[in-house]
Amino acid sequence: MSDVVERFMRYVQVASQSDPENEQQTPSTACQHDMAALLGDELRALGCDDVTVDEHAYVTASLPASAGAEAAPALGLCAHIDTAPDAPADHVKPHIVHYEGGDLLAGVVDGKPIATTPEQEPDLAKFVGQDIICSDGTTLLSSDDKAGVAEICALIARLQSDPALPHPTLKIAFVPDEEIGHGADLLDLDRFGAAYCYTVDGEALGEFNYECFSACQADIDFKGVMVHPGSAKDIMVNAITLAAEFESLIPAHERPEHTEGREGFYHPIAIQGTASEARLSYIVRDFDASIFERRQQTLRDIAAFMNARYGEDTVTVSLRQQYRNMGEQFKGKEFLIDFALEANREVGIEPRVVAVRGGTDGAQLTFRGLPCPNIATGGYAAHSVREFIPVSSLEKTVDLLERLVSKFATITV
16 A cells, blocks of 8 residues: 555544534544544654644644745645544445446445445546545545545655655644534644645545635524414414424525535524424525625525514524635735646646535635635545545645645745
8 A cells, every 4th residue: 555545544444523512612522532642643753843732632743844945934734633423434444446337336234235326426437447445335434534634644754755855844734623613713823833724625636626605504593472272273373383484485496405516505404493482593605705695684584574474583593604705815825726726737637626615624714814725635425425535546636735835845925
């Protein structure tokens, strides 16, 4: 196995799933401390300086610049150590499938094949005759984002083994709880010391992201009027019925299952309550700032319409802003985009600029003042037991990162 593949196969076997039910605590799960401790040891073994593993499972380290690049601004590389809560992620059993076409079989679970078809993932045609890493079909593979972690560590190992490879001081950050919206929240940027940064947390090889959704969560609360159902005529107002009416007034074609590309959406994610009181929660997403604001106003307008019908304060809307489209912040820093596109082409990848239909640590870091686009890891079908990553993609990403960091060895801005 190549270095990056060996690292990846080891890292995915360390449980580190985050827990949205415990989001008030960072990390949300104790097992993330295990992953953080392992990576602290790995970075020390690789010869990094200032390796720190803190009480919140944030891992940071520095790699000194190559000879002649000491004056260049420090460059950050960031990946997250947690895996998604959308499928089982303990006891991951990675294995390599030599893919010969047709369905990509991860494993057989309870007599049922867990496979990805070429119709589900047309890119499979690119990997005929190649090795692909899958789980056994019972769990996530955890390439989101342990692929990014492995690729960064393999890059450091390569740079350390060949002092002639140019690079500025590199600042490394491995962060917890990205999958539940925290990620780089508690990363001390002054102490971190990077002038610019890239997250390594994308998907198919060649994809590059410097735009993402603007995002908020909306909690809609419904207050009913309860009486005995036997004498409810013209008196009862059922909170569950109110929630159903509210959802019926959301434009049906603007739900995630009917949108793509740069189209935004309203996505109901949770409902709870009784006939007396109920809550319906949405996540709201859009790339365009004005349309994003209009979506939020639509929720308020529906509430106002229903309150006029059923009485004041029957429906209340609470909005919690989550992150903004980081593309708003790259004016004057376009070289971060240009360097990444050039690095892709220099290693034989034709890049594709893709607006992320989600969020990244990079969005949060960018709005905190650390410009941070996103590099692909090469993975597919994230958050699914069908998740996979080609061996060639892992290896090519390390080549890409080597070319990328070399471009920062001589800049002075």
